[in-house]
Amino acid sequence: MTKKREFDKDYFLWERFKKGDNKAFFSIYDKFFDTLFNYGLHFSRDKDLIKDCIHDLFLDLYKYREKLSEIDNIRFYLLRSLRRLIHKEKSRKISALRGEQILMQNDIPQMAFEDNLIAIETESENNRVLGEVMKVLSDRQREGLLLKYEQNLSYKEIAYILGISVESARTSVYRALKDLRKALKKKGFSMQVLFIFLRNRNLIL
């Protein structure tokens, strides 16, 4: 329900922006900057590169606003665009490096979970365990999880971004979740927290 209402709000914002409302344009910017920045961090630890890409993304939006099609999910549209821009920017940088023969580096993985960020998240035992699993998941699985749970995208949208079928997207996410759950089961998870949680639930009930 809230998701639907949120979509409607976004839709009107987008329509206003397309009609030339600059306020709507910057509302979209303000609303999605953090999301986009966080999303970008999954691909690169170079914050300047992410800022550049977000800048270019919005400048293009502004320039071509009249030609933009009607979209039903701004978030999906922006994420997809940013992802494309970052990949373009990264491959440009890599080829520049190659040209100069400075670095004979392997391809930068599509999803590079930064160690420092993972460190923040592994404050609890559970998170540490889950973090370990994340490291062994495939790029596609990691990104699928991210798009599904961080960005609230549908399988259809995920499939579109990853360039795979909806069924593959679904399977990919499902298997990743299964692995994560298994890890929790194997290592056991903090029953103490579960107890608190159950108590809270009882209170609600």
Place this chain on the structure above:
Amino acid sequence: MNKKQKIEAHDILSDDEFTEEYFSDNTKKTEKSDEKEIWKARIIFDFLNARKRGSWPVEREQTKKRLEKSIQKAETGKYLLKWVAAVFLLLAIFSVLLIRNNLKTETAIVDFAQTIDPTKSDSVTNLILQDGRKVLITEEESQIVYDEKGMNIVIDSSQKVSQEVKQKKEVFNTLVVPYGKRAQISLAGGSKVWLNSGSKLIYPATYLKGKREVYLEGEAIFEVAHSAQIPFIVRTKDFDIKVMGTVFNVSSYPEDNVSSTVLEKGKIELSPNERSFLRKEKLTILPGHMVTFNPVRKTFQEQQVDTEYYFSWRDGYIICKGEPLGSILRKLERYYNVSIKLQNAEFKSETFSGYLDLKNTPDEVLKVIAETTPFSLKYENKNFNH
């Protein structure tokens, strides 16, 4: 999923309908839900969702400022482009208007002039009224006066002619003066025109508001009543003359190679009929100047002259100063409606200076010329031969 009978954490999370609300909304849970699995799902979800919460206000503002600058730059470029486009569009429209204007110099009066029979066979002055009536004037020198509305016309202070004139509608009268005759006409607007022999003047029968326009073939002197708002336009076969109020002579005979105008007083503006697109010539001339139009090259030539020579015919004499004999004889032919032939064509370019009284008979005038030259005159029927 159902075969397991038990819904596990990954089943909860991977569901299409799953949202964060699942954890707070109990209606979504079924009896199959296991508290333990829900809790696992919650842990996994929180882990996966953790990074979403990062906030980057500094980065956001930095990038926003940069974006605003970029947009401004893009807009300026766009406006510049729009301006350039607008200027081009205006130029295009202007050009089209200019071309159309050039192609459409013909006006009602010019159209009307072309319907008039060009023959000058009549031996008397003809006043053709709006309804087609012809008033014949036998006098050699006639005077025609229109009243303010153009309804009543007085000819030589004695004959009175009336015509019906409807306001707002453009109707024309024509005055045809054959060779050997002259006429003076006072138009409804108060302007006066002296028509020389062999001339035709088409003019509006009534004084129309906002328009003073006549068509001339032949020679005439105009004394235009001053009106700063409404220019008086004289149209000829070669050029148009725009005036505010002035005295000038126009000579535009069909048989003459060149048309000309001489300004005595005031200021007039000339423009050729066939205007070329690239050079829209407009020539403003000042008193004491004569402009000759070369119909072949479509150009104007301006020179300072003694205006007296060009206005003297109105008062019944010709003043010549270094004028070729051919030109003088042509004037006399028209004035008296006679044919004068030079047996030796070489004399055509011989120049003469002097004063010829047109009140005398043609042979008397020619005698004056012959006195100063070794010419002899021969009179044959109505023809004079040197």
